Amino acid sequence: MALIAALMAGLALPAAAQQRPEPRPGDDAPAAQAKAPQAPLTFGLAGPYLAARMATVENDFGAAARYFVQAVAHDPSDRYLQDSALVSLVSAGEIDRAVKLSDQIATEGDPTELSGLIQRAALAHGGDWQGLLDSLANKPTGAAIESDLLDGMLEAWGLLGAGRAQEALQKFEDMAKARSVAPMVNYHLALARAMVGDYEGADSLLADPATGAHLLGFTARAEILTQLDRRDEAVAMLDSLEGIEAEPQLLALRNRIADGEPVSFDVVKTAADGIAQVFLTLATALASSPEPEPLSLIYSRLAVWLSPDSAEARLMMAQLLQEREQFHLAEPEFEALRRMGQMRPIAELARIDALSRADHRDEAEKAALALTAAYPDLPQAWMALGDLLRQQEKFNKAVPAYDKALALLEDQPPEAKWFPLYARGIALERAGQFERAEQDLLAAIEIRPDQASLLNYLGYSWIDRNENLDRGLEMIQKAVELSPDDGYIQDSLAWAYFRLGRFEEAVEPMERAIGTMSQDPLVNDHLGDIYWMVGRHREAEIQWKRALSLEPTDAGDVDADRVRAKLERGLDAVLAEEKASGNQPKGSAPIAEPQASNHN
Structure with missing residues (x-):
């Protein structure tokens, strides 16, 4: 997908700086430039094109899609405009329109890499496995290596969807011989083996940390071990995971397995789910790279389209939209996760923080209240609610939230309590309850004697009240020594x-x-x-x-x-x-x- 990546990288630049996508290092420059769609310079396109570019820079995918589609109507043969419209349509979640445009591009006989990808996703969505295999067989030669990897996995899952399981497994095995991609391919091979009932083979692959040491890998292996009647091993594996208490879905699975309840293998149920997993794998890899690529959102959108019940894909898409501050697009995805019973506390806390930083305080408070309702025993949820109320100067309402958090932390080590003590102390001081505030701030300082802002707050409060003047000044002076800048x-x-x-x-x-x-x-x-x-x-x-x-x-x-x-x-x-x-x-x-x- 080198061409798509180059296109999307170009869309992030100001309009005046973009003439055509630049080839990646190592590409054959003349060939890459010949393949890359050139930005339109036709005067009649200036209005919608420039409006689309501005919307793209601002990550306003809906507006970008609207304007790029208008630009395509002016010049239906321009591949740059076509791909730009597809990028925006998929990013905005308008996949049916993107499929229609991709079909139109194919009819004109000059498909792009992105239009081909969307068409193949559409074939999988419709269960046309032979059509998908034919499309892959007829793809242009000389594609980039990452395109070969993607299309190879699509082919393997397409073979499985077409009922050709042995060929599908062989395709995965052949691809896994490339050491650089073996862990990724073996994960999909494990899912495919489990789908056809080869649980022993699937478990042997997922037992390798390079292949299965991630949330979905642990989930899949626990379900597979249960099918093999090795429930004790599944429970022991899940119990060994650090931080499992923050993953309620894994905890619930662990408890169902331990209690002897029926557990099926359902990480993937169909070949379309498998292809959704391919897109999710690529989206995750791109999103976690040092310089995340916009393609991660394209892949996650397609993953959700193919597998709407995939909580992991939906969460990935929601987080990517949130990172781009497209909260109006992200919120329906988070709401869908709540309806599915798949609210993730860690992800919700990050979401609440992002909403607050973007000054969407009402939405953040609503999310925090929903989190405390869903997980009333989670102290971090109450701390997040208290912080939001405090930042909105609702000090009297913030105090009970911190009270609840500290009550839940009662048996925890002191280090876990210093921040809620500090925050409650501020809320109490601002609410005019200085005696209680002073107790909290002193308790927090006892835990964190070198926390500069904490020393500063109590020291200044004393001086402002004309109390403990010498000690207050010493505290502030120490805070300055700790944080001189x-x-x-x-x-x-x-x-x-x-x-x-x-x-x-x-x-x-x-x-x-x-x-x-x-x-x-x-x-x-x-x-x-x-x-x-x-x-x-x-x-x-x-x-x-x-x-x-x-x-x-x-x-x-x-x-x-x-x-x-x-x-x-x-x-x-x-x-x-x-x-x-x-x-x-x-x-x-x-x-x-x-x-x-x-x-x-």
Whole structure:
């Protein structure tokens, strides 16, 4: 599939930079350029083509498909536009339209690698095994080696679908002689052997870690051992897996086997499922490579199309869509997994984190609530919910979530508790329950005495409350030693000096903080106050004006009206007015707060 990969790599570039896909290193350059479809330059195509390219850069597959299809209508013979439309259609999940376009391309007599792949997937989807074998027999010569591997496995599964089991197994065995691909091919050979009832042969292949040491491999082998009435071996194998408690499907299978319940081999039920496994294997390999290729989404889409009940394929596709921030396309796939009873806690936690980071807080909270409902005994689910509520400043609601997480962690080692203690301490402090917050923060520091942001939070909180001043300052100073480049902690140190009246000492750390956080209105406001107190009034006014220009919000602890008052009357006058009215503002909370993904 070298041509497809080159095409898709080209689609990731800005339109002006793309003239034609570049050959891969090692390709014969003239030949590769001759094969590669050239980007259209026809003026009449400019509108839909440029719109399609922009949509592609933004991973908006639906829009890209719409515009590329419009471009193809302008020039139905342009192979570049045809393949681009196919890429977008499949990525958007519009596979029936992609099949129709692929058939049209074939009718015109000039198929591309991608159109051929989609046609073969369609033949498998329809159970036309002889048609699939004929298509593979008539493919163009000189295909790339990865295309030979893919088509070889498609042929083997096609032979099995056509009832020619012995030929299918022989095809897999011949392909497995190539050492570089032997583990991948042997995995499929094991599935094929199990499908035809050769469980002993399948087990001997999956027992090799190079072949079967992955989630589906463990699942398949456990089912196969059960067919051989070797349930004890299956249970022992599953019990030996590190982290099995985070894989509820494996745990459920283990318990069914141990309890003597009926267990069938159903990793693959049909040859179409086998081909879906081929696509899933390739999607997984591409997605886990140092530089994941867009083809991984194409393969995972085709895998789900061929085997809609494959939870692994659906999860892969959902995660790939999520990585591309196509949450509206990913959410139906996650919802389907929930309906199938295939919600995966680890994947859900990653999904919740991704939604939160993309500022889809409502969807993230909904996902976290669903996870706590599905797995009420999973502390990480309650921690994720607490983090989301805390980040939305729903502090009183976050505390019970952390309470539940810590209750579930009661018998765990202390190291597992420091982060939820820290996070609950923040929620409690922000909710005005400082005595409880202080207890949590001290308990967390006892577990993690060198955690910089933790030391910073409690130290600053004490100074802000005019309590434990010396110890609080020591904590912040230690935090600075541990993380000298952390602008947030430098801000805390400077502001602690300010609160203690040590204005000259506050200047240097605050200037360091502003060097790394020049766009933060609160840090600019703090620096203005410090400059004022050391007599640098003009510079103070500049910093306050900058703070206002950054459009501060109440959530950022900057009172814009107070900043304007300082500009009009000076900080001394504002402080005197506040003291006279008895309405002195509480200091801002420490800026540095923990994130759910940073508690290891």
